[in-house]
Amino acid sequence: MSRFRWLAVLAFASVLALGVAACGSSSDETSSGGSSSSDLSGEIAGAGSTAQQAAQEAWIAEFENANSGVTLSYDPVGSGGGRDQFIAAGVAYAGSDAALSSEEGELEKATKRCGPGELIEIPNYVSPIAIVYNLPEVEGLQLSPETLAKIFSQEITTWNDKAIAADNPGVDLPDTRITPVNRSDESGTTENFTEYLSEVVPDVWSYEVSGDWPVKGGEAASGTSGVVEAVTAGEGAIGYADASQAGELEVAKVKVGKEFAEPTAEAAAKVLEESPLDKELSQGKYVLAYELDRETESQGTYPIVLTSYAIACTRYSSASEAETVKAYLEYVISPEGQKLAAEQAGSAPLSAALTKKVTPAVEAIEAG
Amino acid sequence: MAQVDTTTNAGQLLAAASGGRRRPGDRIFSNTATAAAVTILALLAGVAIFLVAEGLPAVTAAASELPGGKSLLDYVAPLAFGTVLAATFAALIAVPLAVAVALFITHIAPPRIALTLGYLVDLLAAIPSIVYGLWGIFVLGPAAVPVMRWLEEHLGFIPIFEGPASVTGRTMFVAGLVLAVMILPIVSAVAREVFSQTPRKLQEGAQALGATRWEMIRMTVLPFGRSSVISGAMLGLGRALGETMAVTIILSVSGAVSFNLISQANPSTIAANIALNFPESSGIAINLLIATGLVLFAITLVTNMGARAIIARQNRG
Numbered sequence: 275m276s277r278f279r280w281l282a283v284l285a286f287a288s289v290l291a292l293g294v295a296a297c298g299s300s301s302d303e304t305s306s307g308g309s310s311s312s313d314l315s316g317e318i319a320g321a322g323s324t325a326q327q328a329a330q331e332a333w334i335a336e337f338e339n340a341n342s343g344v345t346l347s348y349d350p351v352g353s354g355g356g357r358d359q360f361i362a363a364g365v366a367y368a369g370s371d372a373a374l375s376s377e378e379g380e381l382e383k384a385t386k387r388c389g390p391g392e393l394i395e396i397p398n399y400v401s402p403i404a405i406v407y408n409l410p411e412v413e414g415l416q417l418s419p420e421t422l423a424k425i426f427s428q429e430i431t432t433w434n435d436k437a438i439a440a441d442n443p444g445v446d447l448p449d450t451r452i453t454p455v456n457r458s459d460e461s462g463t464t465e466n467f468t469e470y471l472s473e474v475v476p477d478v479w480s481y482e483v484s485g486d487w488p489v490k491g492g493e494a495a496s497g498t499s500g501v502v503e504a505v506t507a508g509e510g511a512i513g514y515a516d517a518s519q520a521g522e523l524e525v526a527k528v529k530v531g532k533e534f535a536e537p538t539a540e541a542a543a544k545v546l547e548e549s550p551l552d553k554e555l556s557q558g559k560y561v562l563a564y565e566l567d568r569e570t571e572s573q574g575t576y577p578i579v580l581t582s583y584a585i586a587c588t589r590y591s592s593a594s595e596a597e598t599v600k601a602y603l604e605y606v607i608s609p610e611g612q613k614l615a616a617e618q619a620g621s622a623p624l625s626a627a628l629t630k631k632v633t634p635a636v637e638a639i640e641a642g
Numbered sequence: 643m644a645q646v647d648t649t650t651n652a653g654q655l656l657a658a659a660s661g662g663r664r665r666p667g668d669r670i671f672s673n674t675a676t677a678a679a680v681t682i683l684a685l686l687a688g689v690a691i692f693l694v695a696e697g698l699p700a701v702t703a704a705a706s707e708l709p710g711g712k713s714l715l716d717y718v719a720p721l722a723f724g725t726v727l728a729a730t731f732a733a734l735i736a737v738p739l740a741v742a743v744a745l746f747i748t749h750i751a752p753p754r755i756a757l758t759l760g761y762l763v764d765l766l767a768a769i770p771s772i773v774y775g776l777w778g779i780f781v782l783g784p785a786a787v788p789v790m791r792w793l794e795e796h797l798g799f800i801p802i803f804e805g806p807a808s809v810t811g812r813t814m815f816v817a818g819l820v821l822a823v824m825i826l827p828i829v830s831a832v833a834r835e836v837f838s839q840t841p842r843k844l845q846e847g848a849q850a851l852g853a854t855r856w857e858m859i860r861m862t863v864l865p866f867g868r869s870s871v872i873s874g875a876m877l878g879l880g881r882a883l884g885e886t887m888a889v890t891i892i893l894s895v896s897g898a899v900s901f902n903l904i905s906q907a908n909p910s911t912i913a914a915n916i917a918l919n920f921p922e923s924s925g926i927a928i929n930l931l932i933a934t935g936l937v938l939f940a941i942t943l944v945t946n947m948g949a950r951a952i953i954a955r956q957n958r959g
Contacts, residue, residue, distance in 0.1 A: 351921070358924050507812075
């Protein structure tokens with residue numbers, strides 16, 4: 275027993291020492307980098323979507339590098355939690371995988387929080403969702419939305435099913451059992467994927483749109499990495515994951531119109547660019563909630579994407595807060611910011627046309 | 643029992659020697675010990691109050707207000723089932739193994755090997771559960787796939803091996819095995835401690851009467867250690883009931899209520915379900931998760947009380 279106690283003491287002491295060292299080095303940095311390259315200062319907090327976490331962390335690191343007087347934080351509490359905290363004025367900005375809606379009065383409450391300024395809601399993070407599968411000897415699998423829905427609703431159970439064969443003429447398909455893999459945790463990826471299925475093939479996919487996977491009996495894994503790991507491990511497995519995380523897995527092409535499309539960043543950005551605004555949700559000058567055109571037949575688009583929004587106000591009571599939020603969001607939607615997110619988080623950069631549409635919202639931020 | 647008597651005697655002797663007065667050292671010691679005990683109680687009460695207060699909104703809410711539109715009972719029942727199934731399966735594997743390991747270390751192995759082995763078993767407890775989880779999905783899971791296929795083929799008539807066998811190995815079977823490895827050191831440490839205290843007189847007496855080593859162990863060591871082994875098993879069961887990270891990572895959960903250990907459709911456990919759904923939950927959904935935590939608290943409490951009752955009966959009889 276006493277040996278364990280000594281170990282515990284040792285561990286505690288080393289943690290303490292590390293903590294002290296970390297504090298020391300960070301205070302050193304502040305003192306040496308005293309002259310900041312900009313006059314921005316203060317602490318800004320954001321919260322919300324876990325999908326945006328990697329991108330937000332990269333943006334914050336870059337932004338703090340350029341503006342040493344600023345401390346930014348992003349708490350990945352989840353989209354719902356982020357919206358709640360934004361409405362309660364607990365955070366200056368929020369990230370959300372779904373646009374604010376009037377269903378639970380969130381849109382009205384958020385607009386009220388920003389009064390007398392305007393509410394800002396702009397897409398800032400777009401990520402294609404890839405269909406990954408594990409079938410040795412079958413490359414470039416092609417799937418129509420109907421077949422995809424039947425596979426994930428467990429209606430099709432073997433790989434040599436007629437429906438899959440019809441999508442892949444001339445391909446020799448094995449009789450392996452299909453293991454559909456879904457997320458076991460609640461996620462925006464699941465929500466966007468089920469939304470795609472229920473909009474494009476409602477007669478095949480009868481389940482509700484939900485962040486919780488609605489079909490029972492499939493293989494479930496936690497997080498994007500868990501899904502990728504499960505598909506890698508199981509022969510005959512198929513799953514959905516952020517395209518950037520697909521790694522070495524084979525990625526299926528999904529039928530859009532007459533062609534089969536791959537989940538590239540350009541194709542994902544293009545579908546958002548071609549989508550109309552959701553009139554019901556876009557209540558406000560700077561509220562740009564897109565109604566993704568999942569049924570698009572336009573060539574070069576890929577409709578299974580996750581769109582995440584940045585939510586902020588045009589008016590903040592303190593000048594430093596307004597300036598910092600403005601500068602930060604300007605950086606986020608800028609080509610450099612979007613490129614950084616593409617590199618670090620595998621998102622699809624906003625197209626030039628879309629950047630042009632969202633820029634006025636960010637430029638409207640002022641103190642008051 | 644004999645030991646307890648000696649300590650009491652020594653205590654009385656000491657008290658008599660000091661003239662019956664309590665020394666300052668005694669007072670400080672007794673006060674510190676009392677304070678520690680009170681702190682434990684206060685902590686436990688604090689956790690219970692938190693669970694009840696935060697879980698209450700979900701308990702009183704109508705089913706339609708809860709996410710998924712299911713009542714609390716419908717929501718928590720499959721989770722509680724999964725929790726108990728995983729923990730029981732783990733304990734069924736770990737306890738006999740732990741007792742065997744403890745017997746080997748205390749009565750069979752040569753001293754040097756016994757010492758090393760005991761140290762290694764203790765080391766198992768020092769591995770973080772997330773590492774066990776990763777080991778489960780990267781190593782044990784894939785390795786168990788052919789085993790589970792074999793079980794499905796040859797023992798498929800038994801409901802627990804009904805299949806169809808998972809191709810990824812993220813099953814209740816693998817999760818239970820990993821949990822068994824995790825609780826092994828606790829159970830075996832308790833068993834080892836008590837087996838080594840079996841009175842020499844009894845052991846030598848048994849051997850003098852012509853008992854073989856196995857007969858000696860069966861007649862003296864096992865009965866002497868029985869109640870401690872039970873309480874060790876319950877400690878292990880408690881750990882398995884509450885284990886979160888390893889199960890979260892390994893188990894493929896789909897809410898199915900089934901004894902089938904080797905398929906991809908498994909019930910989730912309460913702790914894993916909280917870990918999986920907390921990050922994207924808000925409002926009443928969090929209250930619901932905390933209410934399930936209260937149920938886990940109750941299950942663990944009942945398990946421990948059951949263990950106490952069994953031990954008390956053993957000691958009386």
